[in-house]
Amino acid sequence: MITVEQLSGGYGDVPIVKNVSFTVEKGKVLGILGPNGSGKSTLLKVMSGILPATSGSVLLDRKNIKTYNARALAKKMAVLPQLHANAFSNSVREAVSLGRYPHQTGFFSSWSDKDEQAVQHAMAQTGVLRYENTPMEFLSGGEQQRVFVAQALAQTAEVLLLDEPTNHLDIAHQRQILDMVRKEAVECGLTVVMVLHDMNLASLYCDELLLMEDGQMRAIGAPHEVLIASQIEEVYQARVTTYSHPEIPKPQITMMPATSEHQPRAVITKENFTVVEDFIQLKSEIPLKTISSAVHNPGIGWYECFLNRSVPGDYIINNVKQEVAGFLQRENFSLTGTVVMLTAVSTNMVALNEYKTDFGSVFVMVTAGVGNAVDVSRTHERQDQPYVGTINTWVIINGCLSEEAFFQAMMTANEAKTKALQTEDIRDKRTNTVATGTATDSLLIAATQRGKEMIYGGPITEVGKVIGRGVFETTVQAIHNYKTKA
Amino acid sequence: MSRTALAYITAITLLLVSIWCGVSIGSVNIPFEVLWNRAADETAANILWKIRMPRVVLAGLVGASLAIAGAAFQGLLKNPLADPYTLGVSSGASVGAVMTLFFGISIPVVGIYTLPTFSMIGAVLTMVAVMGFARLVDRSLKMETLILTGVIFSSFLGSLISLMVALTGEELRQIIGWLLGSVSMRGWPYVQMIAPFVVIGSVMLWTQRRELNALLYGEERAKHLGVNVKRSKYLILAGGSMLTGAAVAVSGTIGFVGLVVPHMTRMIWGSDHRHLLPLSFLNGATLLIICDLVARTIIMPRELPIGVITAFIGAPVFSYIFYKQRRSKGGRA
Numbered sequence: 001m002i003t004v005e006q007l008s009g010g011y012g013d014v015p016i017v018k019n020v021s022f023t024v025e026k027g028k029v030l031g032i033l034g035p036n037g038s039g040k041s042t043l044l045k046v047m048s049g050i051l052p053a054t055s056g057s058v059l060l061d062r063k064n065i066k067t068y069n070a071r072a073l074a075k076k077m078a079v080l081p082q083l084h085a086n087a088f089s090n091s092v093r094e095a096v097s098l099g100r101y102p103h104q105t106g107f108f109s110s111w112s113d114k115d116e117q118a119v120q121h122a123m124a125q126t127g128v129l130r131y132e133n134t135p136m137e138f139l140s141g142g143e144q145q146r147v148f149v150a151q152a153l154a155q156t157a158e159v160l161l162l163d164e165p166t167n168h169l170d171i172a173h174q175r176q177i178l179d180m181v182r183k184e185a186v187e188c189g190l191t192v193v194m195v196l197h198d199m200n201l202a203s204l205y206c207d208e209l210l211l212m213e214d215g216q217m218r219a220i221g222a223p224h225e226v227l228i229a230s231q232i233e234e235v236y237q238a239r240v241t242t243y244s245h246p247e248i249p250k251p252q253i254t255m256m257p258a259t260s261e262h263q264p265r266a267v268i269t270k271e272n273f274t275v276v277e278d279f280i281q282l283k284s285e286i287p288l289k290t291i292s293s294a295v296h297n298p299g300i301g302w303y304e305c306f307l308n309r310s311v312p313g314d315y316i317i318n319n320v321k322q323e324v325a326g327f328l329q330r331e332n333f334s335l336t337g338t339v340v341m342l343t344a345v346s347t348n349m350v351a352l353n354e355y356k357t358d359f360g361s362v363f364v365m366v367t368a369g370v371g372n373a374v375d376v377s378r379t380h381e382r383q384d385q386p387y388v389g390t391i392n393t394w395v396i397i398n399g400c401l402s403e404e405a406f407f408q409a410m411m412t413a414n415e416a417k418t419k420a421l422q423t424e425d426i427r428d429k430r431t432n433t434v435a436t437g438t439a440t441d442s443l444l445i446a447a448t449q450r451g452k453e454m455i456y457g458g459p460i461t462e463v464g465k466v467i468g469r470g471v472f473e474t475t476v477q478a479i480h481n482y483k484t485k486a
Numbered sequence: 487m488s489r490t491a492l493a494y495i496t497a498i499t500l501l502l503v504s505i506w507c508g509v510s511i512g513s514v515n516i517p518f519e520v521l522w523n524r525a526a527d528e529t530a531a532n533i534l535w536k537i538r539m540p541r542v543v544l545a546g547l548v549g550a551s552l553a554i555a556g557a558a559f560q561g562l563l564k565n566p567l568a569d570p571y572t573l574g575v576s577s578g579a580s581v582g583a584v585m586t587l588f589f590g591i592s593i594p595v596v597g598i599y600t601l602p603t604f605s606m607i608g609a610v611l612t613m614v615a616v617m618g619f620a621r622l623v624d625r626s627l628k629m630e631t632l633i634l635t636g637v638i639f640s641s642f643l644g645s646l647i648s649l650m651v652a653l654t655g656e657e658l659r660q661i662i663g664w665l666l667g668s669v670s671m672r673g674w675p676y677v678q679m680i681a682p683f684v685v686i687g688s689v690m691l692w693t694q695r696r697e698l699n700a701l702l703y704g705e706e707r708a709k710h711l712g713v714n715v716k717r718s719k720y721l722i723l724a725g726g727s728m729l730t731g732a733a734v735a736v737s738g739t740i741g742f743v744g745l746v747v748p749h750m751t752r753m754i755w756g757s758d759h760r761h762l763l764p765l766s767f768l769n770g771a772t773l774l775i776i777c778d779l780v781a782r783t784i785i786m787p788r789e790l791p792i793g794v795i796t797a798f799i800g801a802p803v804f805s806y807i808f809y810k811q812r813r814s815k816g817g818r819a
Contacts, residue, residue: 050706074712081706088566088702088757101700102712155711 001026002047002077002159002191007056009046010215015054016042018215024208026158027189029182031202033226034212035236040195041082043212044163047193048079060159074102078155080148080162089135092147096123099154122153125180141168149177153184160184162194166201178205203227203250211235227251267398267448268363270354275347280365282306282396284448287337291406292444296324296340305338306444308367308392310347341392341442345369349485351477355470357462359451360398364470367392368478373421373435375428382430390440391475393417395467397447405457409445412457412464413471417441420475493755497768501546504775508542509534511779513787536673543677545669545778545792546771547684548737549747551729553770556744557751557762558691561698562722566807567633569744570609570730574639576741578612579605579734580665581643587661588650598679606683606731612639613727667740667793669778676736683732690725691763694718698759740774740793742800747773749807
C-alpha cells in the first residue's frame with residue numbers, strides 16, 4: 001500500500017507537482033493520466049525520491065520513504081522510468097538479474113535460488129525468456145522495454161511504479177505487459193502506480209485513475225468517474241466522445257478530429273440509386289452513418305454502399321453470412337463498406353420516393369413481400385423457422401442526426417410500416433388478425449451527417465414527420481407493387 | 487559459467503606467458519631453469535631477480551591499475567572513451583609527481599610513499615575539476631564534452647609540467663624520459679611503493695562491481711535499484727584516482743592502456759563488471775608487460791619509452807571506438 005499526502009515537488013524551487021494526495025491499496029492499480037507537461041512523470045519521480053519533495057510525504061506501509069535507505073526502499077518499491085539505451089552491451093539475463101541488486105548484500109554475496117527464481121519468473125512473465133542470452137542492443141525497442149519491466153519485476157517489490165510501460169509496444173505486447181501487471185496485482189497483491197498516455201488502456205487496466213492538470217489533481221476515481229467527455233475535453237483541449245467497451249464495463253474515449261472546411265458537399269440524390277435484376281443499390285460518395293438490422297454489417301457504423309439483394313425463394317438461410325460474403329467478393333463489393341439486406345421479392349417491385357424538407361431531403365426505399373406477414377402479438381403461438389419473405393425498409397436522410405434521433409427514427413419508421421400494413425389490411429394467415437410486419441423485416445436508417453444536428457427524431461419532429469409519412473406512403477406503394485406484379 | 491572460467495584461465499595463462507617472456511627475453515637470454523635454481527647461472531639469476539623481474543612486476547602492476555581504473559571510469563561515466571589518460575587524470579597525477587620531484591618534497595611519516603601520495607592528490611583534484619567543468623558545460627555529461635574537457639586539462643597541466651621541467655635545468659633529461667612513460671631502471675623499491683595502493687584501489691573498485699552494473703543504466707535507474715549512488719560514485723572516483731596516481735608516480739603517463747584493455751575485454755567477455763574488473767586487471771598487466779618487452783627490444787640496444795608503444799596501439803583503437811559510437815548514434819537517430 002502506498003499513500004501520497006499533499007505532495008508537492010519538482011525541479012528547482014517552483015514545484016511542478018502541487019498538493020497531490022491519494023492512496024493505492026494493496027493489489028490495486030492506479031493509472032495517472034494527463035496531457036504532456038501536466039506533471040505525470042514528475043509526480044512519479046517525486047514519489048520515488050529521485051526529485052525532492054518541497055512539502056508533503058510518501059508513505060510505504062505507513063512509513064515515510066525518507067526513513068528507508070536506498071537498498072531497503074528498492075526491496076519495497078520497484079520503479080521503471082522511461083529508459084534510454086546504454087553504451088555497453090549486456091545480455092538480457094544480465095539486465096534482468098540486476099533487479100536482484102537490493103537483495104544481494106555483503107562482500108562476497110552469492111546468487112541464491114530465490115534470486116534465480118525471481119529472475120526466471122520475471123523473464124517468463126514478460127516473455128523475454130527466449131532472448132535470455134541475446135545482447136540488449138540486438139533487441140527492438142519494444143523488446144528492450146519488456147526486459148526493463150522484467151528487471152523491475154525481479155526486484156519482487158510490493159509496490160511498482162511504472163512510467164509509460166507500453167511505450168514503443170505494439171498492441172499485442174501492450175496487452176501482454178498490462179495483462180501481466182494486472183495479474184501480478186490480483187494474484188500476488190502487487191500495488192501498481194503507472195503513468196499511461198493511452199486513456200483507453202488506462203480505463204481497461206486500472207482500478208482507479210488520477211487525472212493531472214498543471215501539476216494538480218483534476219479528478220480521481222473509478223474510470224467511469226474520471227473519463228467524462230466534458231472533463232477530458234477541458235483538460236486536453238481536444239474534442240472527444242466516450243463510448244462503452246463492447247465486452248467489459250469500462251468507458252472508452254475516442255478523439256474527434258477538427259472538422260475540415262473542405263468536406264465535399266455531397267448529398268444523396270436519385271442518381272445514387274440503381275436497380276438491376278439482382279439487387280437495388282445505393283452508392284454514396286461519402287460514408288453514411290448507419291444503423292440497421294441488415295444481414296451483412298448490421299449495427300451502427302459508417303458505410304458507403306447499400307444493397308437490397310433479391311434472392312430466390314428457396315434460398316438456404318442457414319449459411320447466410322458466408323454466402324453473402326462470397327457474393328460480395330464475387331461482385332467486387334467492399335466487404336467492410338457494404339451493408340446487405342436480403343429479400344425474396346424481385347427488384348422491380350421496389351418503391352422509392354424522395355421527400356424534400358427544410359433541412360435537406362429524405363429517401364425511402366421499400367420492398368415488401370407480405371406473403372408471410374405475422375401479427376407480432378400472436379407469434380408466440382407458432383414454432384416455424386424464419387424464411388425469406390420480408391419487408392426491407394431504407395430511410396436515407398440528407399441531414400445530421402444525433403444518436404438519440406437515430407433510434408427514434410427507427411421507431412418512427414417501424415410504426416409507419418405497421419400502419420401501412422394495417423391500412424392495406426394485410427393479415428396473419430394463421431390467426432386472421434391484422435399483421436404488424438413479417439418474421440424477418442429489416443430496417444436501415446442512414447444519414448449523411450452534414451448540416452445542423454437534429455437532436456430528436458420522434459413522430460412530431462421535422463425529420464420524424466417526413467419519415468412517418470414517407471415510410472407509410474412508400475410501404476403502401478410497395479405492397480401494391482407486390483400484389484400487382486406477383 | 488564455463489565461459490567465465492575460460493575467460494579467467496585465458497587471462498591468467500596469457501599473464502604467466504607474458505611474465506616469462508618479459509623476464510627471459512633481452513640482451514641476455516635467461517634459461518628457464520634459473521627460476522628455481524640460482525646456482526645454474528649466477529649472472530642470469532642476478533639479471534632475472536634484480537633487473538628484469540622488478541621491471542616486469544612493475545609493468546604488470548601499472549598496466550593492471552590503469553586497466554581496472556579505465557574499466558571503472560567507463561562504467562561510471564557510461565562512456566567507452568573514458569580512461570585515466572583521456573580524462574586528463576594521468577596529467578594531473580604527473581603534475582603532482584613532478585611537483586614532488588621539483589620541490590624535493592618529502593614527508594617523513596609517509597616516507598617513500600610521498601611521491602605516489604602527491605600523484606594521487608593530483609589525480610583526484612584533476613578528476614574533480616574535469617567532472618565539474620564538463621558538468622558546467624553540459625549537464626548530461628556527453629561523451630564528447632567529457633573527452634574535450636580532458637584534452638583541455640591535459641594541455642594546461644602539460645604546460646605546467648613543461649614550465650617546471652624548464653626550470654629544473656640539469657635533471658631535464660631524466661624527467662622527460664619519465665614523462666613519456668617508462669618502467670625501466672626502477673627496481674623493487676618502486677614495486678613496494680605502489681603495491682599497497684594498487685591493492686587498496688582495486689579492492690575499492692571491486693566492491694562496486696554490482697553498483698557499476700546498475701550505473702550503466704544511469705544514476706536514476708541505479709538509485710531505483712537500491713544503489714547508494716553518491717557513495718558508489720565517490721568510491722569509484724577515489725579508487726580509480728588512487729590507482730592512476732600510483733601508476734603515474736612510478737611510470738609517468740602511459741596512455742590508452744585503460745582504454746584498450748577494458749574495451750577488448752568487454753568485446754570478448756561482455757560488460758558484466760563482476761568479471762570485467764578482474765579480467766581487465768589481469769589483461770592490463772599482460773598488455774603492459776608485453777608492451778614493455780617490445781619497447782626495450784625493438785630497437786636494441788636502445789629503448790623506446792613504453793608510452794610510445796601503448797599510444798601506437800591505443801590511438802587507432804580509440805579512433806575505432808569513437809567511429810563506432812558515432813555511427814551507431816547516427817544510425818539510431
